[in-house]
Amino acid sequence: MTTQDIAAGLPGEDHSLLLVDDDKPFLTRLARAMESRGFAVDTAESVEEAVAKVRANPPAYAVVDMRLGDGNGLDVVSAIRERREDTRTVILTGYGNIATAVTAVKLGAIDYLSKPADADDVYAALTNSSGERAAPPENPMSADRVRWEHIQRVYEMCERNVSETARRLNMHRRTLQRILAKRAPR
Known part of the structure; x- marks a missing residue:
């Protein structure tokens, strides 16, 4: 072929x-x-x-x-x-x-x-044709993953500005930087 x-x-x-x-x-x-x-x-x-x-x-x-x-x-x-x-x-x-x-x-x-x-x-x-739907996940997200997703969502809303994201999340900027540097939890 x-x-x-x-x-x-x-x-x-x-x-x-x-x-x-x-x-x-x-x-x-x-x-x-x-x-x-x-x-x-x-x-x-x-x-x-x-x-x-x-x-x-x-x-x-x-x-x-x-x-x-x-x-x-x-x-x-x-x-x-x-x-x-x-x-x-x-x-x-x-x-x-x-x-x-x-x-x-x-x-x-x-x-x-x-x-x-x-x-x-x-x-x-x-x-993939656009009409096909993805199968639902077999395992739901863990609480750590939900927290990670929330932090990422706020980070994107703040246009990837670490200081503004930390202020909105009431979190220290360095703590947020450490969280962002790690891989997502399972």
């Missing part, structure tokens, strides 16, 4: 895919896997590089890591949406929370996956 045969299963004629992640080994593996599924893959390792590639040639598909070395992946999602509204964008993150997922969807992302996501998960998210 050739890449043209595989690409025939993708909707539309433009199969350009921009992968944005600062984890080089993961980026390389995902790029190879997506090429084998029929995508014409381009990669970027920073917000600056990704935004430049989006301005030059906006892709039909994009997979963007939330936290990059030089900024936030949501900035890349915004740049994509400005240049091409029909781009199917998926956010990947190791720091998943409801507030950033909502923000990503409002900016135009079609899905939000937690790392480690494999190529099959990414492909399914990119090609």
